[in-house]
Amino acid sequence: MIVARKVLVTAESCTAGKLAHLISEVPGAAKVLEGGFVVYSKQAKMRLLGVQRQIIADFTTVSEAVARAMVANALERSGADLAIALTGVTGSEPDENGNPLGRLHVTAGLPDGSRIHRHCEFGSLSPDVLTHAALQMALLSALELLGRPKTGTSPSPRRT
Template sequence: MADFSSIIKFLSEREYKLVTAESCTAGMVTSLLATTPGCGAVLEIGYVVYSEKAKHYCLGVDLQTMDAFGLTSEEVAQEMALGALDRSGADFAIAVTGKAESNDELGGVICFAYALRMYHITKVFTQTKKFNGDRETVMRSAAEYAIVNIPNAHNQLLAQFLLCR
């Protein structure tokens, strides 16, 4: 099992509260973080929103966004992250959506969004990656990637804040 203590430390040192919004990883990001000592200092809440209806009602993802771009899209991931931030006391969000398993070209394609709220301003960084393997392997790989990518996403988000100056 991977050790995420450095990620917990990273978030804790910045005094961030984390919210997760997960679809295809079905809560695995939150679960993996929860196995790490010290997670209670940073983990605020985790949403598991599998269906379009859940994404809309729980996180406020616009139905038109899902219709226009599909569930496997950075646009949906972005709205999931923003909705999770808006509905929680957190200031850092991770959202994950995609297809862990399918027979088409979207099989293994996972979209990530990271959002950071600072000084009443929110910035979002999105990314899409393709993972190979069976359903469980893709889910685990995507969840682990979502976590270990936090420092990189944080740097991307800070750069956006600096551009606002």
């Protein structure tokens, strides 16, 4: 499958920039990687990416709503053709809102509003394993979104 070249931006919380770093190691990455937002804290999500305080209050930072807002705002602020957002709990304990270790929300999106979202519950694995799983889900989501037929087929339930 040949995928048209897209300019990519990342919006990372739980992976703290590792996705952008991983992509940057691929030969030719400078042609497609616009940059990345590392928004580890609530304040960074609001200040750097413009995630609305009410969304965080209503859903917590580890939620589909926040991942989708991260994608939308990263696309808007960067002008990129593709954004990938990750938010989750990949450390060694649940977060301050009670989100359990291993909970992950990944959204990949295009400026036309096309989105793929994944909600994963990996459980109590080591931080390295959880981060690796998050990176795999992010790349898989982006590839699936870019490979999605433009017309003629209905999306599967996880595609939105």
